[in-house]
Amino acid sequence: MPSNRRFHLAKRPEGVPDHDTFDLREVDTPDPGPGEALVRTLYLSVDPYMRDRMRAGESYADAWEVGDPLRGGVVAEVVDSNGAGLSEGQTVVGNLPWAEYATASGDSLTPVDTGGLPVSTALGVLGMPGRTGYFGTREVAQPKADDWMVVSGAAGAVGSVVGQLGELQGANVVGIAGSDEKVEWLTEELGFTAGINYKTEDVGARLDEVADGVDVYFDNVGGPVTDAVWGRLNVDARVAVCGQIALYNDEELPTGPRKLAKLIETRASVEGLLVQDFAPRFREATEHLAGLVAGGDLQYRETVTDGLEHAPEAFLGLFEGENIGKQVVKVAESDA
Amino acid sequence: MPSNRRFHLAKRPEGVPDHDTFDLREVDTPDPGPGEALVRTLYLSVDPYMRDRMRAGESYADAWEVGDPLRGGVVAEVVDSNGAGLSEGQTVVGNLPWAEYATASGDSLTPVDTGGLPVSTALGVLGMPGRTGYFGTREVAQPKADDWMVVSGAAGAVGSVVGQLGELQGANVVGIAGSDEKVEWLTEELGFTAGINYKTEDVGARLDEVADGVDVYFDNVGGPVTDAVWGRLNVDARVAVCGQIALYNDEELPTGPRKLAKLIETRASVEGLLVQDFAPRFREATEHLAGLVAGGDLQYRETVTDGLEHAPEAFLGLFEGENIGKQVVKVAESDA
Numbered sequence: 001m002p003s004n005r006r007f008h009l010a011k012r013p014e015g016v017p018d019h020d021t022f023d024l025r026e027v028d029t030p031d032p033g034p035g036e037a038l039v040r041t042l043y044l045s046v047d048p049y050m051r052d053r054m055r056a057g058e059s060y061a062d063a064w065e066v067g068d069p070l071r072g073g074v075v076a077e078v079v080d081s082n083g084a085g086l087s088e089g090q091t092v093v094g095n096l097p098w099a100e101y102a103t104a105s106g107d108s109l110t111p112v113d114t115g116g117l118p119v120s121t122a123l124g125v126l127g128m129p130g131r132t133g134y135f136g137t138r139e140v141a142q143p144k145a146d147d148w149m150v151v152s153g154a155a156g157a158v159g160s161v162v163g164q165l166g167e168l169q170g171a172n173v174v175g176i177a178g179s180d181e182k183v184e185w186l187t188e189e190l191g192f193t194a195g196i197n198y199k200t201e202d203v204g205a206r207l208d209e210v211a212d213g214v215d216v217y218f219d220n221v222g223g224p225v226t227d228a229v230w231g232r233l234n235v236d237a238r239v240a241v242c243g244q245i246a247l248y249n250d251e252e253l254p255t256g257p258r259k260l261a262k263l264i265e266t267r268a269s270v271e272g273l274l275v276q277d278f279a280p281r282f283r284e285a286t287e288h289l290a291g292l293v294a295g296g297d298l299q300y301r302e303t304v305t306d307g308l309e310h311a312p313e314a315f316l317g318l319f320e321g322e323n324i325g326k327q328v329v330k331v332a333e334s335d336a
Numbered sequence: 337m338p339s340n341r342r343f344h345l346a347k348r349p350e351g352v353p354d355h356d357t358f359d360l361r362e363v364d365t366p367d368p369g370p371g372e373a374l375v376r377t378l379y380l381s382v383d384p385y386m387r388d389r390m391r392a393g394e395s396y397a398d399a400w401e402v403g404d405p406l407r408g409g410v411v412a413e414v415v416d417s418n419g420a421g422l423s424e425g426q427t428v429v430g431n432l433p434w435a436e437y438a439t440a441s442g443d444s445l446t447p448v449d450t451g452g453l454p455v456s457t458a459l460g461v462l463g464m465p466g467r468t469g470y471f472g473t474r475e476v477a478q479p480k481a482d483d484w485m486v487v488s489g490a491a492g493a494v495g496s497v498v499g500q501l502g503e504l505q506g507a508n509v510v511g512i513a514g515s516d517e518k519v520e521w522l523t524e525e526l527g528f529t530a531g532i533n534y535k536t537e538d539v540g541a542r543l544d545e546v547a548d549g550v551d552v553y554f555d556n557v558g559g560p561v562t563d564a565v566w567g568r569l570n571v572d573a574r575v576a577v578c579g580q581i582a583l584y585n586d587e588e589l590p591t592g593p594r595k596l597a598k599l600i601e602t603r604a605s606v607e608g609l610l611v612q613d614f615a616p617r618f619r620e621a622t623e624h625l626a627g628l629v630a631g632g633d634l635q636y637r638e639t640v641t642d643g644l645e646h647a648p649e650a651f652l653g654l655f656e657g658e659n660i661g662k663q664v665v666k667v668a669e670s671d672a
Binding site: 219222223226241242243244247253254255256257258259260261262263264265266267268269270271272273274277 | 555558559562577578579580583589590591592593594595596597598599600601602603604605606607608609610613
């Protein structure tokens with residue numbers, strides 16, 4: 001059997017995770033049981049929500065126990081199908097450990113068909129982040145033509161999809177991101193109406209300059225960026241709460257301005273979003289997004305970190321905003 | 337002409353208003369112009385939203401200028417119709433100054449028909465607070481049978497209507513109020529499933545005892561009470577934000593726990609509510625509420641303060657929770 005390495009939760013982080021959070025173990029390559037496939041990881045996904053799984057107690061994602069393997073979206077290649085209904089060399093996606101090799105039941109693995117795009121897109125624009133953007137825009141945020149739509153975390157895997165879908169609906173999309181390079185990508189390449197670098201600009205003041213209030217807000221970050229947007233909500237505004245990455249490393253719920261009174265003034269509605277609620281419609285989302293990419297109407301970027309051993313840096317970089325578009329970790333080349 | 341007294345905004349309050357906020361002036365009784373009626377105030381309404389009108393700057397209610405008369409819902413008797421299309425002695429309701437006498441155009445005054453109930457109910461259960469409860473429950477909070485529904489400010493003019501409408505829908509309603517007398521009224525008289533005295537009990541701990549989470553939250557108060565309820569929201573909960581009286585005397589937006597992450601976990605939706613949005617349907621609301629009262633399915637209480645000169649105390653008492661049910665000020669007996 002080949003050698004295998006796997007990341008485990010070494011201890012629960014207090015505040016910002018660091019390298020003590022992660023334990024890379026040399027482990028046996030597992031034998032697939034009947035109906036299980038042995039797969040070899042090509043790409044693994046690091047996502048902000050994983051921070052919440054490191055925390056004890058309830059969240060929308062079940063907590064990992066200390067010592068558990070870290071898990072997430074993985075694109076892998078089938079090494080041994082062993083009755084799992086897959087063929088060797090086939091590319092699949094599933095929820096798998098951060099490891100070089102893993103086993104999983106056949107029905108927990110989905111064959112990847114990215115229609116000529118790199119297989120890593122099954123973790124990004126054609127995967128969970130893309131679907132989150134699709135359902136979040138279509139079912140929750142619901143931008144209409146001429147709406148002023150603000151997207152936070154706009155250069156991330158979800159935000160970049162959301163903003164482009166908003167522009168396709170005819171909304172005027174303002175993207176908030178954390179570097180001039182990101183803002184330039186949004187406005188020059190993706191067709192956003194405007195961009196704001198929240199690290200160097202006053203978000204509220206810039207919004208007052210570029211937008212006529214906020215009809216739709218798609219929030220990936222929370223915290224002070226959201227506070228600034230909140231003050232500009234228009235009557236009957238809609239807010240989709242998709243992520244709050246600015247808060248995930250806090251040990252206690254941080255405080256901020258009390259926001260509910262603004263909802264009376266505006267009769268705005270605010271709704272939380274979790275993509276798993278739309279699981280029966282995932283195929284619809286992927287097909288729609290793939291069609292847009294093929295037609296040139298939806299662009300994406302990926303930030304690729306090379307080597308399983310660097311997965312912690314890739315994960316921690318999310319909280320520093322180091323990624324543009326989808327952050328993935330490349331673990332191995334395809335043998336196929 | 338009879339003597340007349342009228343309250344004016346003496347100065348903008350800083351923090352909690354006090355008697356320096358109000359200026360009771362001896363003024364001329366106005367002459368009604370063509371198409372205007374001269375009316376004599378019987379009851380005037382004091383409402384929490386008026387605090388916001390004393391503040392400079394934008395809110396959902398336009399700010400009063402210093403020196404302006406204070407205004408609000410008033411039940412009055414027509415003294416002189418002067419072509420306003422009303423008859424002398426007729427009882428009307430309108431948005432009028434806190435004064436003994438006032439003039440108003442005929443089309444801004446609505447004849448009062450309380451179907452045998454005291455005319456003061458046109459300011460309470462059959463007036464703005466009742467309609468707020470009706471539309472807020474029916475169109476925003478939307479309790480269903482067996483839902484756990486929490487109402488803050490439950491013994492107030494709006495909350496007491498909301499809770500009873502919730503129980504009529506088959507929800508299990510938990511009312512939060514500020515005295516044992518109020519809680520007893522809710523549970524013993526109005527049929528609430530349970531009540532919590534937030535001044536003497538731990539709201540979160542009591543909610544854990546009496547309810548199975550929170551499916552619907554109708555919020556009249558905001559602040560720490562709402563923080564406690566928020567932590568118990570169930571998946572797909574609905575929150576109607578109707579008032580935030582706990583915050584209205586703050587000069588700056590106070591801080592509190594950041595609440596949006598909970599919406600991701602629960603996919604809850606939160607929506608602000610302003611009764612004026614439902615103006616074309618006010619008659620529907622009043623007729624529905626009057627029918628429920630007549631049938632014994634909706635109870636109400638009024639706290640009556642006697643004398644125009646005591647209107648400031650009545651208003652300030654709202655923030656101390658001194659009223660049970662609708663707080664009105666009785667200015668004069670009907671001559672009719």
